[in-house]
Amino acid sequence: xxxxxxxxxxxxxxxxxxxxxxxxxxxxxxxxxxxxxxxxxxxxxxxxxxxxxxxxxxxxxxxxxxxxxxxxxxxxxxxxxxxxxxxxxxxxxxxxxxxxxxxxxxxxxxxxxxxxxxxx
Numbered sequence: 001x002x003x004x005x006x007x008x009x010x011x012x013x014x015x016x017x018x019x020x021x022x023x024x025x026x027x028x029x030x031x032x033x034x035x036x037x038x039x040x041x042x043x044x045x046x047x048x049x050x051x052x053x054x055x056x057x058x059x060x061x062x063x064x065x066x067x068x069x070x071x072x073x074x075x076x077x078x079x080x081x082x083x084x085x086x087x088x089x090x091x092x093x094x095x096x097x098x099x100x101x102x103x104x105x106x107x108x109x110x111x112x113x114x115x116x117x118x119x120x
Contacts, residue, residue, distance in 0.1 A: 021067060027098070028066050035059045038109060045116040055112060058105040065101040069094040 021028040038059060042052055072094045076087045 025070055031066055051112050058108050062101045062105050065098045069098050
């Protein structure tokens with residue numbers, strides 16, 4: 001019984017974090033919108049099961065990277081009274097990781113969807 005309560009409490013915290021990101025993080029909101037568009041395209045073009053798996057993996061990868069970026073930014077913001085020059089570098093590197101994962105997602109999306117879009 002305690003195990004179920006612990007799981008419920010952990011799940012509640014995770015949903016709270018996700019809710020925070022959806023309410024306050026503009027980039028996360030934008031990425032969720034793009035994810036919904038991709039899911040809509042998956043349904044419209046009836047992509048294969050393996051293509052769906054790949055698309056869901058890259059969608060979730062981008063969202064996870066954005067959440068990690070948000071975490072690192074909040075940690076860096078806590079340290080602001082004693083800003084170290086590397087704080088900016090850390091924030092930039094985290095933003096770059098989101099950018100790289102987003103570029104990967106776009107490339108994979110194009111590879112998967114272009115044949116469906118130009119199918120005769």
